[in-house]
Amino acid sequence: MSAIIEVSGLSKMYRLGSIGSGSLRDSFSRWFGRNGRKPSGPTTPAIPGSRSGGDPNTFWALRDASFDVQPGEVVGLIGRNGAGKSTLLKLLSRITEPTHGRAILRGRVASLLEVGTGFHPDLTGRENIFLNGAILGMKRVEIAHKFDEIVEFAEIGPFLDTPVKRYSSGMYVRLAFAVAAHLEPEILVIDEVLAVGDVAFQKKCLGKMHDVATLGRTVLFVSHNMAAIQTLCSRAVMLEDGRITGVGPTAQVLAKYLQSGGEDSDAWRRDPAAPSAPLQFDGAKMRIEGNPPNQRLHLELKMSTNAPHRPGFLSIDILNALGASIMQAMPTVSPFIADDAREHTIKVAIDLPPLIPGHYPITIWAGSHFTETLDMVERALGFDIDTSPTPDRTFSHAPDHGYIVPASSYTYLPHTDRQTVPA
Amino acid sequence: MAELTTAPRQEIIIEPPRGWLQLDLRELWEYRDLLVLLVRRDWLARYQQTLLGPLWHLLHPVLTTIIFVVIFARVAKLPTGGVPAPLFYLSGLLAWNYFSQNITTASGTFLNNQHLFSKVWFPRVVVPMAAVASNLAALVLQLIPFAGFALYFMIVGADFTPSWRLVFLPFAALHVALVSLGVGLWMAASTAKYRDLMHLNQFVVQLWMFATPIIYPLSQVPVKWAWLEWLNPMAIPIESFRWCLLGLGTLSTEMVAVSCLYTVALLFTGLVAFQKAARSAVDVV
Numbered sequence: 132m133s134a135i136i137e138v139s140g141l142s143k144m145y146r147l148g149s150i151g152s153g154s155l156r157d158s159f160s161r162w163f164g165r166n167g168r169k170p171s172g173p174t175t176p177a178i179p180g181s182r183s184g185g186d187p188n189t190f191w192a193l194r195d196a197s198f199d200v201q202p203g204e205v206v207g208l209i210g211r212n213g214a215g216k217s218t219l220l221k222l223l224s225r226i227t228e229p230t231h232g233r234a235i236l237r238g239r240v241a242s243l244l245e246v247g248t249g250f251h252p253d254l255t256g257r258e259n260i261f262l263n264g265a266i267l268g269m270k271r272v273e274i275a276h277k278f279d280e281i282v283e284f285a286e287i288g289p290f291l292d293t294p295v296k297r298y299s300s301g302m303y304v305r306l307a308f309a310v311a312a313h314l315e316p317e318i319l320v321i322d323e324v325l326a327v328g329d330v331a332f333q334k335k336c337l338g339k340m341h342d343v344a345t346l347g348r349t350v351l352f353v354s355h356n357m358a359a360i361q362t363l364c365s366r367a368v369m370l371e372d373g374r375i376t377g378v379g380p381t382a383q384v385l386a387k388y389l390q391s392g393g394e395d396s397d398a399w400r401r402d403p404a405a406p407s408a409p410l411q412f413d414g415a416k417m418r419i420e421g422n423p424p425n426q427r428l429h430l431e432l433k434m435s436t437n438a439p440h441r442p443g444f445l446s447i448d449i450l451n452a453l454g455a456s457i458m459q460a461m462p463t464v465s466p467f468i469a470d471d472a473r474e475h476t477i478k479v480a481i482d483l484p485p486l487i488p489g490h491y492p493i494t495i496w497a498g499s500h501f502t503e504t505l506d507m508v509e510r511a512l513g514f515d516i517d518t519s520p521t522p523d524r525t526f527s528h529a530p531d532h533g534y535i536v537p538a539s540s541y542t543y544l545p546h547t548d549r550q551t552v553p554a
Numbered sequence: 555m556a557e558l559t560t561a562p563r564q565e566i567i568i569e570p571p572r573g574w575l576q577l578d579l580r581e582l583w584e585y586r587d588l589l590v591l592l593v594r595r596d597w598l599a600r601y602q603q604t605l606l607g608p609l610w611h612l613l614h615p616v617l618t619t620i621i622f623v624v625i626f627a628r629v630a631k632l633p634t635g636g637v638p639a640p641l642f643y644l645s646g647l648l649a650w651n652y653f654s655q656n657i658t659t660a661s662g663t664f665l666n667n668q669h670l671f672s673k674v675w676f677p678r679v680v681v682p683m684a685a686v687a688s689n690l691a692a693l694v695l696q697l698i699p700f701a702g703f704a705l706y707f708m709i710v711g712a713d714f715t716p717s718w719r720l721v722f723l724p725f726a727a728l729h730v731a732l733v734s735l736g737v738g739l740w741m742a743a744s745t746a747k748y749r750d751l752m753h754l755n756q757f758v759v760q761l762w763m764f765a766t767p768i769i770y771p772l773s774q775v776p777v778k779w780a781w782l783e784w785l786n787p788m789a790i791p792i793e794s795f796r797w798c799l800l801g802l803g804t805l806s807t808e809m810v811a812v813s814c815l816y817t818v819a820l821l822f823t824g825l826v827a828f829q830k831a832a833r834s835a836v837d838v839v
Contacts, residue, residue: 141568145837225568225675227836233569240566248673251595253602262595265588266674294602 133237135318135349136200136223140232143193143218192218194373195232200366202238202317205340205350207360207381209388210370211510216353219370220244223320223351238317238349241267245322247307252296256287256306259295263310277313284339285309300529305332312339319343320351332527337363361385399511409440410468410497410505417493417512424485424520424538430512432495434468434475441499442467447479448494450510456494457534458484468497485520485536487528571833575826582677592684597691611692612699615651619644626769635771637800638712644700646768649795652693652727653734653788654759659685660738661755663828664746664835671836678832679825682742686735693727700799717801726795729817733787736820743827746835766792773804784809787816 193215200206208216221227223234224242249266250259260281264274274281282291285306287298295303321340337359344350344363354360360367360381367384369377377384389398400414414433419426430447444464448456460481468475492513497505519528520536528536601607619640626632627639634642660682664671667681707714745751765786767775772793775783783789790805790813797803 221836222568225566226672228833229568229570231570233567236566236568237564239564242674245673249670251599253599254595258595258598262591265585265591266670266676268585268676269587271587271591 134199135202135204135237136351137235137237138199138223138232139197139234141193141196141219141222141229141234142191142231143222143227144230145190145192191373193222193229193370196370196375197232198368198375198378200349200351202349203344203347204366205344205352205364207364207367208351208353208370209357209360209367209384214370215373216370217244217322218373220320220322220351220353236318239268240318240320241311241314241316242320243267243311243322244320246304246311250295250303250307253294255292255294256282256285256298257291259306260310263307264314267311267314268316269314281306281309281313284312284335300531301332301527308332308336308339312336312343315343316348318349318351322353357385357389397512397514399508401508407435407437408506409438410434410436410443410470412495412497412506412508412511413474415495415508415511417514419483419514423516423518424536426483426486426516428479428481428483428514430477430479430481430493430495432475432477432479434477434497434506436470436473436475438470440470440505441503442469443497443499443505444468445477445479446496446498447481448496450492450494451489451530451534457491485538486516487530487534487536488516488519489530489534490515574830576829576833577679577825578677582679585677585680588676589680589684589687592680593688593691596684596688608692608695611695615644615647615696616699618647618651622647622769632770633774635773635800635802637714637802638703638707640703641700641707641714641800642771642796643769644703645796645799646792648693648696648700649726649730649792650763650766650768650788651696652689653730653737653791654763655689655692656686656731656734657738657741657755657759659689660735661741661745661752663738663742664831665749665752668835679739679828682735682738682828686731686738690727690731714800719798719801721798723795723798726791726798729791729813730788730795732817732821733791736817736822736824737787739824739828740820743824743831746831762786762788768792771803784812787813787820789813791817 196215196219208219210216218227220242221244222229223236224240224244226242226244247263249263251262254262260278261271261274264277265271282288285302285308287302287306290298290302295306298306319340340350340352340363350363352360352364364381366379367377367381367388368375369384369388377387397418398414398416401412411434412432413435416431418429420429421427432445444467445462447460447462449458449460451457460479462479468477490513492510494507494509495511496507499505597608604610606613622643623639626643627634663678663681663685671678704714704716708716741751741755745755765782766788767783772783772789790809793803793805794810794813797805
């Protein structure tokens with residue numbers, strides 16, 4: 132049987148002079164941000180040199196990517212932010228065109244890089260199902276045929292004829308995913324869309340994707356959720372700095388990935404090949420103690436001193452699933468991390484506020500001033516909160532109302548004497 | 555769960571662009587439902603929370619016609635080719651408004667759909683085509699007030715009778731649609747790269763209107779300026795639109811033939827420019 136996806140030597144180069152596109156900015160902001168915040172000096176890594184390919188005005192977002200996918204396979208794409216996953220997905224979705232190489236897709240492709248693309252806020256749920264379906268490449272008869280299934284999956288029954296601008300974010304995402312989930316293409320290309328929505332719905336989406344896979348369709352899936360990759364994917368492709376550095380059975384590639392520093396899990400170790408800094412993180416471990424809402428995060432950080440540096444201290448950022456920092460812990464500095472020892476072990480305890488269910492990556496930072504960064508590892512670790520901090524809460528939390536649920540109570544004083552109530 | 559459609563497997567080859575026109579007509583046909591739904595979206599979304607809804611379409615040309623009658627016919631005393639001034643202006647305006655709306659909407663294709671285009675692929679040319687189709691529906695609606703005016707002038711016994719040429723109206727409208735699609739594709743391609751052309755385009759459209767026989771009949775164009783009308787790709791479509799509605803005007807077979815050639819050339823080159831812009835727009839917009 133011939134491969135359903137054949138990628139050979141696929142490369143994409145951007146000219147940095149023409150930056151201005153949102154997507155480009157997104158992809159590289161981390162890259163620039165990191166470069167800007169690192170101290171300069173011969174010991175710190177400069178811009179990953181290979182990606183400019185000699186010419187400082189060009190950037191290879193993807194270089195010489197080659198791999199095959201057999202029909203019915205579910206393949207996970209893993210890699211840190213900016214490794215080229217999004218570029219690869221955009222190329223395979225035909226949103227942008229390659230600079231070199233080619234890819235052959237043998238079958239109908241549906242790509243889902245975002246949920247709800249093309250939804251019109253003024254139109255009703257019903258109208259948006261048709262519009263969104265057509266944008267994703269469905270015919271009207273197909274949509275009509277699937278209509279009831281979509282509505283049922285999205286659980287929006289009574290609001291079918293309400294404009295979607297009045298939907299809660301949860302309903303919006305549910306509807307959007309429902310349309311996409313019923314596309315039934317031969318090849319489904321799917322980006323991290325499961326980062327949105329509540330845990331219950333995420334599970335439902337994963338279940339649906341699993342169904343799609345068992346029906347013999349081919350799925351290409353990007354996620355930072357390693358558990359999802361592990362359960363869904365039979366094979367994985369690992370990307371680093373725009374190049375494919377691992378293809379094979381999921382367990383094997385995932386092991387390699389976690390060893391290289393991984394995305395975020397409960398343990399992180401520095402890649403031994405990475406250049407060293409005067410004071411650097413070598414490894415980190417974490418565990419969570421307690422149950423919501425009373426949880427404490429324990430971090431154990433291994434650091435080493437490789438060159439003289441000023442007394443250092445730490446900060447720990449807790450991010451939301453989209454990568455934005457939602458809080459920063461800065462333990463009291465005493466004593467400082469001094470350069471008179473070669474190696475350091477630091478144990479940090481953070482009392483977590485009551486967090487809504489979701490995934491929370493952790494970025495660790497060490498510096499000597501608030502403005503001088505000695506080392507920073509973005510998304511070194513990460514944890515999941517599975518249950519609501521409010522006991523017995525039955526309805527889901529929406530991130531657009533914030534991530535922290537402060538403990539609250541109220542006192543109810545019913546006035547049974549009606550005369551005290553103004554008419 | 556429904557089974558997989560057993561349509562012949564299509565093969566999509568993704569590789570660096572080559573050649574100067576890449577347009578898969580079969581693929582475009584596959585997305586015909588999207589065109590219909592985009593037109594529907596346009597109409598549904600446009601009249602959400604408006605007082606008069608689609609009535610604005612009827613009112614707009616009528617109001618402009620009244621202004622034109624006052625300024626150009628009463629004050630400036632420009633000839634209207636022997637038909638009542640309101641009918642003369644309205645017929646020209648309907649075709650011109652259709653044209654100018656088409657190119658305005660089409661020229662914003664890449665700028666207004668930036669987000670959509672960066673997340674999902676479909677033949678981009680569906681978007682300007684949908685704009686032209688959506689505005690065509692408005693044009694059909696606008697024939698109602700025209701019919702009202704025509705009826706009024708027939709009843710009061712003015713110098714107007716509808717002619718058999720009315721049957722050619724769909725062709726004249728199609729001609730306007732194709733010219734505007736061609737111009738719109740060009741403008742979309744140019745504004746994708748240089749955003750400020752959007753402002754220039756608006757100015758060009760305004761100027762263009764006065765270079766086109768809208769407020770004056772083609773027959774009034776002085777001989778020494780006639781070549782200008784030969785160059786203007788909108789002159790003949792407007793004149794033929796009016797010829798169908800009012801049954802008068804200066805039209806010759808060679809004029810129409812030349813205009814059709816223009817249209818084909820505009821459409822073809824516009825398509826080449828548009829497809830070229832569509833390939834790189836996501837990376838540069």
